[in-house]
Amino acid sequence: MRANRQVVLVARPRGLPRPEDFRLTQAPMPHPAEGEVLMRHDWLGLAPAARLRMDEAGSYSAPMALGDVVYGQAIGTVLQSRHPGFAPGDMAMAMRGGWQCFSALPGGDLNKIDPKLAPPPAWLGPLGTSGLAAYIGLLAHGRPRAGETVAVSAAAGAVGSVVGQIARILGCRVVGIAGGEDKCRAAVDEFGFDACVDHRDPALAQALARACPDGIDVAFENAGGPSRDAVWPLMARGGRIVVCGLIAEYNAPETAGPGWYRLLTQRLTIRGYITSDHLDLRPDFERDMARWWSEGRIRMREDVSHGLATAPAAFIGMLQGRNRGKVLVSLAPDHAQAA
Numbered sequence: 600m601r602a603n604r605q606v607v608l609v610a611r612p613r614g615l616p617r618p619e620d621f622r623l624t625q626a627p628m629p630h631p632a633e634g635e636v637l638m639r640h641d642w643l644g645l646a647p648a649a650r651l652r653m654d655e656a657g658s659y660s661a662p663m664a665l666g667d668v669v670y671g672q673a674i675g676t677v678l679q680s681r682h683p684g685f686a687p688g689d690m691a692m693a694m695r696g697g698w699q700c701f702s703a704l705p706g707g708d709l710n711k712i713d714p715k716l717a718p719p720p721a722w723l724g725p726l727g728t729s730g731l732a733a734y735i736g737l738l739a740h741g742r743p744r745a746g747e748t749v750a751v752s753a754a755a756g757a758v759g760s761v762v763g764q765i766a767r768i769l770g771c772r773v774v775g776i777a778g779g780e781d782k783c784r785a786a787v788d789e790f791g792f793d794a795c796v797d798h799r800d801p802a803l804a805q806a807l808a809r810a811c812p813d814g815i816d817v818a819f820e821n822a823g824g825p826s827r828d829a830v831w832p833l834m835a836r837g838g839r840i841v842v843c844g845l846i847a848e849y850n851a852p853e854t855a856g857p858g859w860y861r862l863l864t865q866r867l868t869i870r871g872y873i874t875s876d877h878l879d880l881r882p883d884f885e886r887d888m889a890r891w892w893s894e895g896r897i898r899m900r901e902d903v904s905h906g907l908a909t910a911p912a913a914f915i916g917m918l919q920g921r922n923r924g925k926v927l928v929s930l931a932p933d934h935a936q937a938a
């Protein structure tokens with residue numbers, strides 16, 4: 600009787616996973632229950648998100664338990680089907696196939712693929728979840744327009760390369776950020792990016808600025824770390840930052856400072872504005888605030904310092920958070936002195 604070789608998680612990585620965190624093991628061949636499909640895995644698709652599932656806290660998805668087969672996608676051939684949608688010989692993609700040679704999964708968890716349209720690996724890449732992530736992130740959240748500049752980190756990777764190519768199709772200028780000369784060359788020569796800069800270059804900020812002379816309209820963040828920091832000062836007015844992934848933080852979610860991890864997991868939106876953009880709302884504001892104030896529903900706390908000479912210290916104190924309320928400087932002492 601054949602066995603099912605599996606890779607299971609035996610220890611939760613601290614920082615970067617170590618080989619000892621995994622164990623190769625054997626389990627009995629799975630048997631499909633009613634409604635399930637037995638599939639031979641032909642390809643596994645490894646995704647950075649698996650790292651997040653290795654932490655006890657999990658992330659936007661449930662954590663793996665110790666002893667679990669490592670989470671991952673698989674493409675394979677149906678050996679036996681107890682589901683009406685599949686027949687032996689079909690090829691399918693299983694989101695939760697796992698790092699193992701065989702799986703028995705509900706047919707509803709599988710997507711049939713057409714190997715005549717594209718070879719199986721492509722269904723784990725541009726035609727699979729990498730492509731879907733790229734497409735959704737770019738179109739729904741980046742909303743690029745022809746002529747705009749789109750910057751993409753991990754540009755030569757599974758998601759990043761698709762983002763760049765779609766953006767090119769839409770008529771954007773596309774600038775990649777990738778690790779090393781080879782990847783940068785691939786982004787330009789293979790994926791058609793207009794330019795690509797190396798995030799290992801100590802002069803990354805300057806290189807990216809040269810590659811994006813009109814600023815960045817859409818930043819598609821896959822990595823975090825140096826690329827995130829380099830993109831930030833170049834964002835153009837009305838720009839959109841799409842946080843697809845923060846792989847640089849996956850091994851260190853406890854990174855000092857707020858990080859962007861929560862932005863990702865909680866699907867937060869950051870939106871800039873300047874009051875003068877919305878002076879059309881001024882009449883509404885004046886009406887509502889006058890009423891709330893007169894009804895005693897609005898309070899104010901004042902942090903008053905006295906005399907013009909105190910202004911610098913008050914200002915500096917405010918920048919250090921020492922103020923308790925609205926910082927005000929009374930000029931009464933100055934006026935009294937002058938009188």
Ligand SMILES: NC(=O)c1ccc[n+]([C@@H]2O[C@H](COP(=O)([O-])OP(=O)(O)OC[C@H]3O[C@@H](n4cnc5c(N)ncnc54)[C@H](OP(=O)(O)O)[C@@H]3O)[C@@H](O)[C@H]2O)c1
Pocket residue numbers: 645646647648728729732752753754755756757758759776777778779782798821822823824842843844845846847848
């Ligand atoms: N939001 C979603 O639904 C969703 C779906 C799929 C993927 N993702 C995210 O998309 C990102 C890319 O995933 P992918 O599958 O396409 O992987 P990938 O880009 O094919 O491979 C990962 C790449 O990330 C970069 N990288 C690795 N460690 C890094 C570090 N410490 N600092 C900076 N960069 C690092 C490397 O590229 P360089 O050498 O070029 O830096 C590496 O090749 C990941 O963050 C992933 O979690 C999100």
